[in-house]
Amino acid sequence: MQIPKRVERIKIEIKKKKSGLRFGDWFLEVFFGVENGETAIAVDLIEFLNASPTAFHAVDEVKKRLRSEGYEQVSEREDWKLEAGKKYFFTRNYSTIVAFAIGKKYVAGNGIYIIGAHTDSPCLKLKPVSKVSKGGYLEVGVQTYGGGLWHTWFDRDLSIAGRVIVREQKDGSESYSHRLVRIEEPIMRIPNLAIHLDRDVNDGFKVNKQTHLAPVLATSVKAELNKPAVENGSVETKSTTEKNLDGRTNTESQKHHSLLLRLLATEAGCEPEDICDFELQAYDTQKSAIAGAMKEFIFSGRLDNLCMSFCSIKALIDSTSTESSLEDESGIRMVALFDHEEVGSDSAQGAGSPVVLDAFSRITNSFSSDTKVKTYETILFSDESFFRFVLIKFLSIAIQRSFLVSADMAHALHPNYMYISAFIGYIFLFQDKHEENHQPKIHGGLVIKHNANQRYATNAVTSFIFREIANKHKLPIQDFVVRNDMLCGSTIGPILASGVGVRTVDVGAPQLSMHSIREMCGVDDVKHSYEHFKAFFQEFSHLDAKLTVDI
Numbered sequence: 001m002q003i004p005k006r007v008e009r010i011k012i013e014i015k016k017k018k019s020g021l022r023f024g025d026w027f028l029e030v031f032f033g034v035e036n037g038e039t040a041i042a043v044d045l046i047e048f049l050n051a052s053p054t055a056f057h058a059v060d061e062v063k064k065r066l067r068s069e070g071y072e073q074v075s076e077r078e079d080w081k082l083e084a085g086k087k088y089f090f091t092r093n094y095s096t097i098v099a100f101a102i103g104k105k106y107v108a109g110n111g112i113y114i115i116g117a118h119t120d121s122p123c124l125k126l127k128p129v130s131k132v133s134k135g136g137y138l139e140v141g142v143q144t145y146g147g148g149l150w151h152t153w154f155d156r157d158l159s160i161a162g163r164v165i166v167r168e169q170k171d172g173s174e175s176y177s178h179r180l181v182r183i184e185e186p187i188m189r190i191p192n193l194a195i196h197l198d199r200d201v202n203d204g205f206k207v208n209k210q211t212h213l214a215p216v217l218a219t220s221v222k223a224e225l226n227k228p229a230v231e232n233g234s235v236e237t238k239s240t241t242e243k244n245l246d247g248r249t250n251t252e253s254q255k256h257h258s259l260l261l262r263l264l265a266t267e268a269g270c271e272p273e274d275i276c277d278f279e280l281q282a283y284d285t286q287k288s289a290i291a292g293a294m295k296e297f298i299f300s301g302r303l304d305n306l307c308m309s310f311c312s313i314k315a316l317i318d319s320t321s322t323e324s325s326l327e328d329e330s331g332i333r334m335v336a337l338f339d340h341e342e343v344g345s346d347s348a349q350g351a352g353s354p355v356v357l358d359a360f361s362r363i364t365n366s367f368s369s370d371t372k373v374k375t376y377e378t379i380l381f382s383d384e385s386f387f388r389f390v391l392i393k394f395l396s397i398a399i400q401r402s403f404l405v406s407a408d409m410a411h412a413l414h415p416n417y418m419y420i421s422a423f424i425g426y427i428f429l430f431q432d433k434h435e436e437n438h439q440p441k442i443h444g445g446l447v448i449k450h451n452a453n454q455r456y457a458t459n460a461v462t463s464f465i466f467r468e469i470a471n472k473h474k475l476p477i478q479d480f481v482v483r484n485d486m487l488c489g490s491t492i493g494p495i496l497a498s499g500v501g502v503r504t505v506d507v508g509a510p511q512l513s514m515h516s517i518r519e520m521c522g523v524d525d526v527k528h529s530y531e532h533f534k535a536f537f538q539e540f541s542h543l544d545a546k547l548t549v550d551i
Contacts, residue, residue, distance in 0.1 A: 038523050038524055038526070038527045039290070039523070041314070041526050041527050041530055042290055042298060042523045042526050042527070043290070044310075044314070045288075045298065045307065045310050045311075045526055046287075046288045046289065046290065046298070046300070048061055048306065048310045049288040049300050049301075049302060049303075049306055049307075049310075050287050050288050052119075052302065052306055053161040053182055053281075053283040053302075054123075054161045054162050054163075054182075054281055054283070055095040055119035055120045055339050056094050056095055056162060056163050056180055056279075057161065057180060057182065058119040058306060058309060058337070059091055059094055059095055059096070059097045059119060059337070060094070060180060062097050062099070062309070062313050062337065063089070063091065063097065065313065065317065066087075066089050066099050066313070066317070069087075069317045069320075069321060070087055071087040071088060071089050071099055071101075072086065072087065072088050072089075073088070073089055073090065073091075074088050074089070074090050075090065076090055076092065076358070080362050080363075080366055081366070082102060082363060082366040082367070083102070084102050084103065084104050084105070084106050084326075084367075085102060085103070085104040085326050086101075086102055087099070087100070087101040087102070087320055088100055088101075088102075090359075092348070092349045092353075092355055093339065093348065093349040094163070094178065095119060095120070095339035095340075095349055096119065096336075096337060096338050096339045096349040096350075096355060097119075097336075097337050098334065098335070098336045098337075098355065098356075098359050099313065099316060099334065099335050100112070100332050100333065100334040100335075100359070100363070101316065101319075101320040101325075101326060101329075101332065101333045101334075102326070102332050102363070103326045103328075103329025103330050103331055103332060103333075103541075104326050104327055104328075104329065105328065105329060105330040106329070106330055106331060106332060106367065107330075107367060108364050108365075108367040108368045108394040108398070109364070109394040109397040109398050109401070110330050110331050110332070110398060110401060111331045111332070111398060111401030111402040111403065111541065111544070112331060112332040112334050112360060112363070112398060112402045113331055113332065113333055113334065113402065113403050113536070113537060113540045113541070114334040114335070114336055114356070114402065114403070114404045114405065114502070115312040115315070115316070115334075115335050115336075115404075115405045115407050115533055115536070115537075116312075116335075116336045116337075116338065116351065116356075116404055116405070116406050116407065116492050116493075116496060117305050117308040117309040117312050117335075117336075117337050117338075117407045117408065117492075118305045118309070118337060118338045118339065118340075118341035118342070118351070118408065118492065119305075119306070119309060119337050119338065119339055120145075120146070120305075120339050120340055120341060120342050120343075121146070121301070121302040121304060121305070121306070121342065121515075122144075122145060122146030122147055122148030122149075122342055122515050123145050123146070123148065123281045123282065123283065124142040124143070124144060124145065124148075124153065124213060124215075124281060124282040125142060125143055125144075125145045125279070125280070125281045125282075126140060126141070126142055126143075126160070126162075126256075126278070126280040126281065126282075127141040127142060127143050128255065129141065129255040129256070130142070130255065130256050130257070130260070131254075131255060131256050131257050132214055133220060136219055136220050136221065137216050137217075137218070137219055137220065138216070138217045138218045138219070138220060138223050138257050138259065139214040139215060139216055139217060140160075140188060140214060140215050140217050140257070140260065140282075141214060142213060142214065142215065142282060144209050144213070145281070145342065145343065146342030146343055146515070147342070147515055148515050148516075148517075149513075149515050149516045149517070150207045150209060150213060151205065151207055152513075152516040152517040152518065153190055153213065153282075153517050154190050154191070154192045155189065155190070155191060155192050156189070156190070156284050156286070156517055157186035157189065157284065157285045157286065158186060158187070158188040158189060158190070158215055158282045158283065158284060158285065159182075159183045159184065159185065159186050159187050159188065159282070159283060159285050160181075160182075160183050160187065160188070160260075160263075160264070160280050160281070160282060160283070161180075161181060161182040161183065161280065161281065161283050162180075162181060162278060162279045162280035162281055163178045163179065163180050163181065163278065163279050163280075164178070164179055164181055164264055164268050164275050164276075164277070164278040164280075165177070165178055165275070165276045165277045165278065166178070166179050166268055166270045166274050166275060166276065167270075167274045167275075167276055168270075168274070176276065179268045179269070179270075181264055181267040181268050181278075181280075182267065183263055183264075183267055184285070185285070186285045187217065187263065188215035188216060188217050188282060189215060189216055190212070190213060190214070190215050190216070191216060215282060217257060217259065217260060218257075218259060223257070223259050226259070227258070228262070253272070253273070258272065261275060264278065264280075283301065284301050284517050284518065286301075286518070288300030288301070290523060291520075295523070296443070296522060296523050296524070297442075297520050297521065297522060297523065298520065298521050298522070298523060298526065299518060299519075299520050300518070300519060300520075301517055301518055301519065302519075303409060303511055303519040303520070303521050304408070304409040304511065304514050304515065304519060305341070305407075305408050305409055307409060307509060307511070307521060307526065307529070308407035308408060308409060308508060308509065308529065309337045310526075311407070311509075311526065311529040311530045311533055312335045312337075312405075312407055312533050313335050313337070314530055315335075315530055315531075315533035315534040315536075315537060316333055316334075316335045316533075316537060318534055319333060319534050319537040319538050320333065320537075329541065330541055331401075331402075331540070331541045332363060333537045334359070336351075336355070336356055336359070338350055338351045338355070338492060341408070341491070341492055345492055345495050351492035351495045351496055351499075352495050352499065356496060356499075356500055356502075357499070357500055360395060360398060360399065360402075360500070361395055364394045364395045364398050365394075365395075368393075368394055399500060399501050399502055400501070401544075402502045402503070403462070403465070403502065403503050403504075403505075403540060403544065404457075404493070404496055404497070404500075404502045404503065404504040404505075405466065405504075405505055405507060405533070405536060406456075406457060406491050406492050406493030406496065406504055406505065406506045406507070407507055407508060407529075407533070408491040408492070408493075408506070408507075408508045409508045409509055409510075409511045409514060409521070410440055410446075410447035410449060410480055410507075410508035410509065410510050410511070411434075411440065411480065411510065411511070411514060412440050412441060412442045412510035412511055412512050412521075413434055413439040413440060413441055413510075414433065414434070414512060417432070417433040417434070418432060418433075418434065432483075433483075433486075434483070435480075435481050435482065435483045437481075438479050438480050438481040440478045440479075440480050440510040441478070441510065442510050442511075442512070442521065442522035442524075442525065443476075443522045443524040443525060444476050444478045444510060444525070445470070445475055445476030445477050445478055445525065445528045445532070446466075446470070446475075446476075446477060446478070446507050446508065446509060446525070446528060446529055446532050447477075447478045447479065447480045447507060447508055447509070447510055448463050448466060448467065448477065448478070448479050448480070448505065448506070448507050449480050449481075449491075449506040449507065449508065450463070450479060450480065450481050450506075451481065451482065451488050453488070454494055455482075455488040455489065455490045455494065456488075456490070456491065456493055456494065456506035457491075457493035457494045457496075457497035457504035457505070457506055458493070458504070458505050458506045461503065461547070461549055462503050462504060462505035463505055464547075465505070465540070465543060465544070465547065466505045466507060466532075466536070468543060469532065469535050469536055469539060469540075469543065470532060470535075472535070472539070473531065473532070473535050475528055475531060475532050475535070476528060477532075478510070491506050491508075493505075493506040509521055509522075509525040509526070509528070509529045510522070510525060
């Protein structure tokens with residue numbers, strides 16, 4: 001009998017194990033099929049992705065990791081008492097999180113070295129009134145968030161996650177809290193129309209975002225039969241669900257299917273009538289995975305941009321993990337993960353808000369000997385409808401000494417959309433979607449993004465710094481420019497560069513299927529990104545001291 005090659009390989013790997021390879025690394029290498037260093041980081045990313053179906057869950061997961069590594073939470077509603085050599089973080093709306101580690105040699109006016117990414121991804125969010133009933137089905141009304149590839153959401157096993165606002169009773173007093181919820185099992189689906197009823201569908205299907213995207217939750221008959229009984233033994237009806245225990249009208253039961261509210265209440269650990277409001281979205285229940293014939297890819301939702309969020313926060317944690325990590329650091333190492341990038345960043349917790357400037361200001365002011373000095377003033381020009389910040393003293397110096405790495409996933413070369421030409425009559429057809437000299441490859445390392453029209457904030461100085469770090473550590477690096485005949489996307493980079501005035505480079509790991517419900521990137525590039533970000537934290541202050549520009 002022929003022994004399967006897989007068994008032979010495991011026999012060889014057992015010999016490696018006996019020669020001293022750690023069991024964890026050996027197990028990952030044998031059963032996932034790629035090198036242990038790459039796999040360990042990729043497996044950690046998989047766990048992060050699977051724990052983060054929404055921006056709220058992503059922030060919660062980051063918060064847990066930071067706390068376990070000695071980072072202390074501070075509140076924006078309170079005064080900060082910071083110390084050199086210590087590590088801190090704060091959240092805003094529980095969908096944006098900022099973490100920072102202060103060098104032991106830091107003084108007010110020194111630079112802050114930031115990696116910025118975002119926690120949100122295109123998705124379907126539940127409407128304020130989500131109850132939809134049509135044709136004997138219970139459906140959930142949703143609205144599109146961001147620029148998703150919406151056709152990829154059809155025929156997927158969907159569920160719901162997010163946060164709910166819950167009313168609580170304790171010692172006779174009433175209070176409210178937000179609780180994260182996640183229904184693990186698939187409860188919804190957006191079914192395609194059978195080809196027999198639309199013979200031309202393969203010639204071009206355009207999604208109607210209002211009518212086509214409502215997920216099916218249940219049939220009306222089954223939902224009615226499974227309604228819970230009330231105290232007198234009768235089936236729950238509209239009149240029995242409209243009042244809370246205290247007699248107040250429960251408007252949520254009128255706006256959403258009672259079946260959905262019961263599912264959410266079970267997850268939140270409360271009664272349906274105690275749910276006051278929520279922010280929920282649909283998500284794909286299929287788990288993230290290391291995949292491909294050579295186990296070289298990661299298949300997952302939300303890689304844009306949880307992959308960069310993960311790599312940046314892991315790099316910060318690992319670059320500050322020992323007692324001596326911050327011994328010679330004169331600056332501050334920071335990661336800022338923002339919400340609402342996919343819809344323009346214009347919110348209280350988006351990159352367009354003052355969250356970074358607030359952090360800069362409060363940190364700088366904490367180390368200023370003159371506590372009476374305000375670090376910025378706000379002047380409102382009512383005729384122009386925007387705020388202008390007049391930065392003074394240490395803060396303005398700190399900003400000019402700071403540096404931002406705007407980390408957002410990049411477009412990898414797609415093999416099915418490369419340049420081809422065909423002679424048909426007298427016409428040449430061109431189907432290329434990539435600029436011929438700028439075609440990032442999976443496994444090729446982080447991509448530096450350039451755009452002459454400032455859709456990316458990279459310039460020669462900032463790209464040099466980031467490239468120099470790669471060269472020193474023998475890390476691969478690539479460049480991206482969009483074709484002149486195509487529109488260019490953008491990132492938080494230009495928003496923060498113009499809003500704060502900080503030097504910025506735009507980068508990202510290459511991926512395919514961006515904004516699909518299921519995306520893919522390379523295992524190698526996760527490791528490359530993490531190592532590049534970690535090196536940036538450890539070496540930027542020394543490299544920047546050697547660079548002279550504005551003299």
